[in-house]
Amino acid sequence: MNGFEVMRDENGAVSVLRLKGFLDAHTASDLERAIQKLLDDKRFKIIVNFKDLTYISSAGLGVFMGFIEEVRTNSGDIKLTNMSPKIFRVFDLLGFPTLYEIRNEEGQALDSFHNKK
């Protein structure tokens, strides 16, 4: 184990990635691969659940910036949920809340995908 794990779940048209451990310049490529796989599978409605993520650096945030354009071009979105205050602070410092939908609970992000179809 790398200190970081991504688990993938499907919920209808929505794919959920659950992150565990720490996301830094070493582990960011694992998340990159997981998201690339979703896009290869034409899964563009994505929820990323941060509940078990203990740490993130800008290398981790960069992954989301790298994919969001392609996802939105394909009528999808990446919605972020269940961040601890520590993780949210980093997203907040870099201005992400104006760019990404960040929800407290995974269910809220699911609802917002379903209400939009």
Place this chain on the structure above:
Amino acid sequence: MKNAVNHLRTKKKYHLRIPSQTENLEIIREFVTKIARKVGFRDEETGKIELAVDEACTNVIEHAYGQDDRKLIDIEVQIDPDKFIITITDQGKGFDPQKLKTPDMKKYLDEMRVGGLGVFLMKTLMDEIDFEVKGGRRGRKNQVRMVKYFANQRS
């Protein structure tokens, strides 16, 4: 309790020399956070120090040393009575401190560029930050010095 913490804040130095590899970021973070907690920083401030040091070392690994994993990074933590000083030194390419303008975040995020947010975070998270290039006969050194004052946290 206050006396115990003050005792820990007498002048001390810690030094870690470690190969320039992203897998070592975890060890670097543990090294710095252990010391930060020990001298009495609360979780939030410890988290800021942890992230600032990670960003600085990530820059060294990916830019200064261009991913040459045989090179070494020196991380020195100095405890002064009033402050916590971290100095990160490499012998890599370095960069021009003049170019370190605060990025225009709106423009930055609009363009969806990847990476390069590290310096912005380091400046935001720490109380002071200086970049220095030191030339010498044995080659040049790049140094980032970051300071966090104890007084700035309410304990």
